[in-house]
Amino acid sequence: MAMVSLNCASLSSTFAFSSGRKLGSSSRQSPGTKISKCGCMKVTAAAQKERSYKVTLLPGDGIGPEILSVAVDVMRAVAEREGIKFEFTEKLVGGAAVDGAGVPLPDDTLATCRASDAVLLASIGGYKWDSNPPHLKPETGLLGLRAGLGVFANLRPVTVLPQLADASPLKREVAEGVDIMVVRELIGGIYFGEPRGFGVNESGHRYAYNNMVYSTPEIDRIARVAFETARKRQGRLCSVDKANVLQVSQLWRERVTAIGKEEYPDVELSHMYVDNAAMQLVRNPKQFDTIVTGNLFGDILSDISAQLSGSIGMLPSSSMSESGPGLFEPIHGSAPDIAGQDKANPLAQVLSAAMLLKYGLGETKAAELIEAAVSAALDKGYRTGDLMSSGKTLVGCKKMGEILLETLETTSPVTVSL
Ligand SMILES: NC(=O)C1=CN([C@@H]2O[C@H](COP(=O)(O)OP(=O)(O)OC[C@H]3O[C@@H](n4cnc5c(N)ncnc54)[C@H](O)[C@@H]3O)[C@@H](O)[C@H]2O)C=CC1
Numbered sequence: 270m271a272m273v274s275l276n277c278a279s280l281s282s283t284f285a286f287s288s289g290r291k292l293g294s295s296s297r298q299s300p301g302t303k304i305s306k307c308g309c310m311k312v313t314a315a316a317q318k319e320r321s322y323k324v325t326l327l328p329g330d331g332i333g334p335e336i337l338s339v340a341v342d343v344m345r346a347v348a349e350r351e352g353i354k355f356e357f358t359e360k361l362v363g364g365a366a367v368d369g370a371g372v373p374l375p376d377d378t379l380a381t382c383r384a385s386d387a388v389l390l391a392s393i394g395g396y397k398w399d400s401n402p403p404h405l406k407p408e409t410g411l412l413g414l415r416a417g418l419g420v421f422a423n424l425r426p427v428t429v430l431p432q433l434a435d436a437s438p439l440k441r442e443v444a445e446g447v448d449i450m451v452v453r454e455l456i457g458g459i460y461f462g463e464p465r466g467f468g469v470n471e472s473g474h475r476y477a478y479n480n481m482v483y484s485t486p487e488i489d490r491i492a493r494v495a496f497e498t499a500r501k502r503q504g505r506l507c508s509v510d511k512a513n514v515l516q517v518s519q520l521w522r523e524r525v526t527a528i529g530k531e532e533y534p535d536v537e538l539s540h541m542y543v544d545n546a547a548m549q550l551v552r553n554p555k556q557f558d559t560i561v562t563g564n565l566f567g568d569i570l571s572d573i574s575a576q577l578s579g580s581i582g583m584l585p586s587s588s589m590s591e592s593g594p595g596l597f598e599p600i601h602g603s604a605p606d607i608a609g610q611d612k613a614n615p616l617a618q619v620l621s622a623a624m625l626l627k628y629g630l631g632e633t634k635a636a637e638l639i640e641a642a643v644s645a646a647l648d649k650g651y652r653t654g655d656l657m658s659s660g661k662t663l664v665g666c667k668k669m670g671e672i673l674l675e676t677l678e679t680t681s682p683v684t685v686s687l
């Protein structure tokens with residue numbers, strides 16, 4: 270049996286407030302959300318012993334700098350309280366890098382990320398660069414970063430916090446208690462397939478093409494991460510594909526089935542076509558435990574799932590490679606429509622920092638302090654515009670950050686036994 274040697278995050282379940290459990294409300298893991306013991310983090314033993322970590326910060330574009338600034342303040346505060354040292358290095362990526370360095374992913378950025386213990390990314394992209402040629406698009410920098418770090422396993426926990434069950438556009442009874450882990454393959458599939466490009470056919474019409482390609486090793490490694498993840502949750506894995514039409518999905522389904530049968534007979538495996546999965550996520554999301562899917566389908570399904578939680582501004586993610594540093598980022602983009610207006614919800618970024626601490630560095634207690642602060646801020650009724658409803662207090666991005674810092678001063682640590 271092939272070994273899955275991966276950072277803790279990918280093998281663990283979602284963060285502490287999974288299963289709809291109130292953030293920071295208990296030090297016990299809820300059923301099906303155990304955190305595995307796993308000694309395969311990239312962070313060196315020396316760094317862990319000293320509790321001194323190199324973290325690369327990538328603010329990117331749009332709301333990126335605003336939300337990252339909140340997350341870094343929160344990390345600094347929790348570090349001071351917990352005796353952790355961070356050496357932060359800020360680098361350019363995306364449109365900011367196109368403007369500042371002439372390319373969307375400067376060599377220096379990738380080298381610094383590779384040499385760090387973990388990478389905290391905000392978001393990239395914006396109208397200004399939308400018509401750039403492919404090699405000068407911010408998105409090319411993001412894809413290059415993910416590929417350059419080899420972070421093939423992107424885990425996107427979809428958790429509906431009790432305080433936000435009414436913030437979802439879905440009925441409370443549909444959204445409440447949702448706890449899904451979307452395991453998205455991140456460095457293959459149609460976003461990376463060759464050949465791709467533009468052409469002109471014999472009739473003089475322009476055309477464009479992309480290729481969706483997955484090889485068996487690419488499918489096998491993400492399948493194993495997903496099975497391991499499901500095993501540590503409720504033991505149910507749904508593989509999402511389009512095998513009724515696409516050959517690439519037929520191979521995907523064949524390999525996921527074979528790995529399930531040979532290596533994970535204890536995990537209940539089902540398959541679903543992606544169009545149906547999109548509908549089922551809205552109709553009855555609680556039927557899902559862990560979902561595994563390819564790059565494009567995972568991108569789309571995670572945005573749909575974000576609405577279960579109330580806002581895309583709530584969903585963090587971790588992306589892990591086989592041996593390098595993890596990449597932690599919110600699932601949303603750079604929100605150019607609200608950039609620079611102090612309207613962004615920083616919580617997905619803050620929760621991504623908590624995932625970095627817990628899964629990238631093994632600093633579980635510090636991570637759970639942050640989660641508890643987020644929970645407390647929501648308990649007190651503070652909401653950014655994306656989550657605002659009557660009876661709540663509207664705050665901007667900066668103010669939400671200040672509330673988190675105040676809350677952190679009084680929040681009790683939550684201890685989780687690894
Ligand atoms: N990982 C990344 O850096 C990603 C970058 N993008 C890029 O972002 C740019 C905008 O893309 P969109 O499709 O508009 O997606 P988006 O996720 O940036 O925004 C979609 C909608 O959600 C809102 N939103 C997103 N994050 C929010 C937050 N934290 N707080 C409050 N509201 C928030 C936006 O205001 C917008 O109305 C594009 O250039 C795109 O390529 C898109 C997705 C991921």
Ligand SMILES: CC(C)CC(=O)C(=O)O
Pocket residue numbers: 408411412568600601
């Ligand atoms: C801009 C895309 C390449 C990324 C994206 O939408 C995502 O990772 O969710």
Ligand SMILES: [Mg+2]
Pocket residue numbers: 568569572600
């Ligand atoms: Mg996306």
